[in-house]
Amino acid sequence: MSTRANPTIIGAFVVGATVLLLAALLVWGGAGFLHTKLDYVLFFDSPVTGLQNGAPVMFRGVRVGAVTDVQIRWGTPLVAVYISLEPDLLKGAPRHDGRAQIAESVRKGLRAQLRAQSFVTGVLFVAFDVAPDTPVVLRGLEPKTPELPTIPTDVAVWMAKLERIADTVSNLPLNEIARATSDDLNETTRILKSPEITRALKSTDALVSDTRILVQKIDTLTSALVAQVDPLAADARATLVSAQAALAGVPALVEDARRLIVKVDGHTDPLLGSLRRSSDVAQGVLEQARVTLSGVDGVLTQDSAMGYELVQVLRELRETARAFRSLADYLERVPDAPIYGVRRTGDKR
Numbered sequence: 001m002s003t004r005a006n007p008t009i010i011g012a013f014v015v016g017a018t019v020l021l022l023a024a025l026l027v028w029g030g031a032g033f034l035h036t037k038l039d040y041v042l043f044f045d046s047p048v049t050g051l052q053n054g055a056p057v058m059f060r061g062v063r064v065g066a067v068t069d070v071q072i073r074w075g076t077p078l079v080a081v082y083i084s085l086e087p088d089l090l091k092g093a094p095r096h097d098g099r100a101q102i103a104e105s106v107r108k109g110l111r112a113q114l115r116a117q118s119f120v121t122g123v124l125f126v127a128f129d130v131a132p133d134t135p136v137v138l139r140g141l142e143p144k145t146p147e148l149p150t151i152p153t154d155v156a157v158w159m160a161k162l163e164r165i166a167d168t169v170s171n172l173p174l175n176e177i178a179r180a181t182s183d184d185l186n187e188t189t190r191i192l193k194s195p196e197i198t199r200a201l202k203s204t205d206a207l208v209s210d211t212r213i214l215v216q217k218i219d220t221l222t223s224a225l226v227a228q229v230d231p232l233a234a235d236a237r238a239t240l241v242s243a244q245a246a247l248a249g250v251p252a253l254v255e256d257a258r259r260l261i262v263k264v265d266g267h268t269d270p271l272l273g274s275l276r277r278s279s280d281v282a283q284g285v286l287e288q289a290r291v292t293l294s295g296v297d298g299v300l301t302q303d304s305a306m307g308y309e310l311v312q313v314l315r316e317l318r319e320t321a322r323a324f325r326s327l328a329d330y331l332e333r334v335p336d337a338p339i340y341g342v343r344r345t346g347d348k349r
Contacts, residue, residue: 036088037065037084037086038065038084038086039083040083040085040147041142042080042126042150043081044081046152048070048124050122051067051126052067052123053068053070054067055123058128059127060129065086066083069082099146106136106149109130109133110130110148110149111130111148111149111151112127112148112151113126113128113153113154131151136149137150283321
């Protein structure tokens with residue numbers, strides 16, 4: 001007779017196995033039940049071809065999350081990309097306030113961008129990087145999920161630059177520029193083929209030939225001048241040496257002339273003083289004679305012999321005084337006259 005299975009033991013075994021399975025999942029994190037995730041939405045205005053659910057979210061090459069959904073916003077050119085960030089992968093960030101830390105990073109320049117994992121396959125991923133010079137653009141189309149700012153992809157930036165360049169080129173009057181260039185080339189060709197240019201080229205050849213001949217003559221003349229300059233330079237040096245020797249004796253001559261002038265001045269000053277005193281005495285005598293003559297004017301007349309003699313004496317005294325004054329003036333002008341004598345007008349000093 002077989003033993004009947006106990007339902008309690010079977011139930012306990014099933015419950016224990018389930019508990020062990022859940023514990024293993026919690027310990028190894030396969031299901032991610034204990035992982036805290038932060039959900040965000042990103043809006044891109046460029047095509048997201050190659051971006052799929054589960055695509056990695058990278059920050060400076062390190063995986064920090066994954067793409068959870070990609071949706072189109074009907075009526076707008078925008079594509080909504082939903083991502084889930086794992087704060088546990090952000091080492092050093094506080095887990096209790098992860099959103100505040102991400103908001104602070106956004107203020108410092110954190111931006112999201114689409115990049116290609118491989119140029120061959122065209123698979124895209126979401127990359128976070130710091131671009132502080134870019135503005136914070138938030139669409140505000142998802143009220144339930146926080147939004148992070150995005151920037152255009154590098155390919156989109158280059159495509160926009162190429163489009164602007166293409167627009168600029170298309171706005172240029174290329175036909176008019178080509179027509180004007182063609183006209184300029186034709187006119188240039190006509191001018192180059194004109195007889196005037198041919199004659200000018202021939203004249204230029206002749207001028208170049210004459211210039212070469214002139215340069216040769218100048219070289220010959222320069223060589224001759226150099227040959228003549230060397231002897232002249234030697235003579236000039238000899239003359240300069242002689243002049244320097246002659247000038248060396250000039251200070252001694254100047255000193256002798258100074259001593260002679262001092263001696264002459266020493267003899268001239270007493271003589272000039274004596275002459276001045278004699279002139280003053282003669283002037284006094286003349287004045288006294290005038291007084292005497294005025295006193296005896298009533299007694300003696302010019303017609304008498306005494307009056308005539310007195311007039312002659314007065315005239316001679318006047319001439320004597322004038323001579324003394326002339327001599328004094330001459331000695332002042334020529335102080336060395338007592339030594340060298342009276343010079344004539346044509347005499348050389």
